[in-house]
Amino acid sequence: MRVGIVGASGYGGAELVRLVAAHPALDLHVAAGSGSAGERLDTAAPQLAGLPGADRALAPAEPDALAGCDLVFMATPHAVSAELGPVLANGGATVVDLSGAFRLEASEFARWYGLDHPAPARTPAPYGLPELFRTDLKGAPLVAGPGCYPTAALLALAPLTGLVDPGSVVITGMSGTSGAGKGLRADLHASHAMGNVAAYGAPGHRHTPEIERWWAAYARQRGVADAAGLAEPVPLSFTPHLVPMPRGQLCTVSATLAEGADAAAVTDAVGAFAAAEPFVVARQAWPATTHVAGGNGAHVHAAVDSRTGRVTAACALDNLLKGAAGQALQAANVALGLDEGAGLSPAGVHP
Numbered sequence: 001m002r003v004g005i006v007g008a009s010g011y012g013g014a015e016l017v018r019l020v021a022a023h024p025a026l027d028l029h030v031a032a033g034s035g036s037a038g039e040r041l042d043t044a045a046p047q048l049a050g051l052p053g054a055d056r057a058l059a060p061a062e063p064d065a066l067a068g069c070d071l072v073f074m075a076t077p078h079a080v081s082a083e084l085g086p087v088l089a090n091g092g093a094t095v096v097d098l099s100g101a102f103r104l105e106a107s108e109f110a111r112w113y114g115l116d117h118p119a120p121a122r123t124p125a126p127y128g129l130p131e132l133f134r135t136d137l138k139g140a141p142l143v144a145g146p147g148c149y150p151t152a153a154l155l156a157l158a159p160l161t162g163l164v165d166p167g168s169v170v171i172t173g174m175s176g177t178s179g180a181g182k183g184l185r186a187d188l189h190a191s192h193a194m195g196n197v198a199a200y201g202a203p204g205h206r207h208t209p210e211i212e213r214w215w216a217a218y219a220r221q222r223g224v225a226d227a228a229g230l231a232e233p234v235p236l237s238f239t240p241h242l243v244p245m246p247r248g249q250l251c252t253v254s255a256t257l258a259e260g261a262d263a264a265a266v267t268d269a270v271g272a273f274a275a276a277e278p279f280v281v282a283r284q285a286w287p288a289t290t291h292v293a294g295g296n297g298a299h300v301h302a303a304v305d306s307r308t309g310r311v312t313a314a315c316a317l318d319n320l321l322k323g324a325a326g327q328a329l330q331a332a333n334v335a336l337g338l339d340e341g342a343g344l345s346p347a348g349v350h351p
C-alpha cells in the first residue's frame with residue numbers, strides 16, 4: 001500500500017516515516033514538506049538517515065505530488081490539514097490527520113481555533129482513538145487523530161465512566177517540549193524551558209472541548225451516558241504544563257467518586273479496560289513517562305483516597321507516538337482493515 005506523509009520534515013511526520021519503514025504492508029511513496037520541500041528527507045530529519053529512501057527529496061505538500069497514494073498521513077498545522085485533507089480524501093485516499101482540524105464540529109472548531117472551517121461537512125471526522133471508537137474507524141475515509149493530552153486524559157477517564165461525577169473532574173497535563181513541534185518559541189528556548197516547570201494555556205486550552213466532547217460520545221456509545229451524567233459534554237478543568245524533557249506526556253485526573261462506587265470498582269474497571277487493549281497497560285504503580293518513551297504504549301493506574309472520596313487516575317504516554325504518530329498508524333491499521341498492531345510495539349525504550 002502506497003503511503004504519503006505530509007509534514008515528514010516535522011517531529012510527528014518523521015516518526016511516521018520511521019514507523020512506516022517497519023510496517024509489513026506499507027511503503028513510503030511520497031514524503032512532503034513545506035519550507036523544506038526540495039531538501040533531502042534525511043537532511044531535514046537526520047535521525048532517518050540510513051532508512052531506504054531517506055535520501056529522497058521532500059515533495060511539495062500539494063495534491064498533485066500526492067497522487068497515487070492509498071493512505072496519506074497529514075502531520076501538518078491544522079489550517080493546512082483542514083484545506084488539504086478533504087481534497088485528498090475526495091480523491092480516494094484514506095487520510096489520517098494528526099492535527100486538530102477534524103476533531104470538533106465546525107462551529108466549535110471556529111470558536112476554539114479561531115478559523116472558519118473550509119470543509120464543515122467533514123467535521124467531526126471519526127476520532128482516531130481505537131480504544132474508545134474502534135468500530136467507527138473501520139473503513140473511514142478521513143480520521144481525526146486525537147491531541148496528545150486528550151489521548152492521555154481519555155485513556156485515564158474512560159474506565160471511570162459512571163464511577164465519578166463528571167462535573168468534579170480536574171485534569172493536570174504535563175508535556176515534554178516536542179509537544180509543541182519543531183518551531184522555535186520563546187517558552188521553548190533552552191534557557192527558559194530547561195530547569196523549569198510552568199503551567200500554560202489555562203483556562204481555555206483547546207484540548208478542553210476535545211476531551212469533554214469525546215468522553216461524552218464514548219459514554220453515549222456504551223449506552224451509559226444518562227447514568228454517568230454524560231448525556232451532554234460536561235465542562236471540566238484542564239491545565240497543561242511544560243516540563244523540561246524532549247518527549248513524554250502525563251495526565252493526572254482527579255474526580256469525586258460517584259454514589260455507590262468504591263475503590264474495588266475503580267480498580268476492576270481500569271484493569272478490565274486495559275486487559276482488552278493491546279497498547280494500554282494497567283500498572284500497579286503510578287505511570288512514568290520514561291517507561292513509555294519510544295513505544296506506542298499507554299500506562300494507566302488509579303487509586304481512591306477514602307479520606308476525600310476522590311479518585312486519582314493517571315496515564316503516561318509518548319506524545320510523539322501514542323500521542324501522535326503511533327496512534328495515527330494504529331488508527332490507519334483499523335481504518336484499512338489491517339492488523340491493528342502492525343508496525344507498532346507497546347514497549348518503550350528505557351533509560
Ligand SMILES: NC(=O)C1=CN([C@@H]2O[C@H](COP(=O)(O)OP(=O)(O)OC[C@H]3O[C@@H](n4cnc5c(N)ncnc54)[C@H](OP(=O)(O)O)[C@@H]3O)[C@@H](O)[C@H]2O)C=CC1
Pocket residue numbers: 006007008009010011012013032033034035036037061074075076077078080098099100146147148178179180181182183319320323324
Ligand atoms: N508534537 C506533538 O506531540 C503532537 C502534534 N500534533 C499535531 O500534529 C501536527 C504536526 O505536529 P508536529 O510534527 O509536532 O509539528 P512540526 O512543527 O514539528 O512539523 C510541522 C510539519 O508541517 C509542515 N508544514 C508547515 N507548514 C506547512 C504548510 N503551510 N503546508 C504544508 N506543510 C506545512 C512542516 O514542513 P517544513 O518543515 O518543511 O516547513 C513540518 O513538516 C500538528 O497539527 C500538531 O498540532 C498532534 C499530537 C501531538
Ligand SMILES: CC(=O)N[C@@H](CCC(=O)OP(=O)(O)O)C(=O)O
Pocket residue numbers: 098099100146147148149175176177178179180201207240242
Ligand atoms: C507542549 C505543547 O505546546 N503542546 C501542544 C499540544 C500538541 C498537540 O497535541 O497538538 P494539536 O492539538 O494542535 O494537534 C499544545 O499545548 O498546544
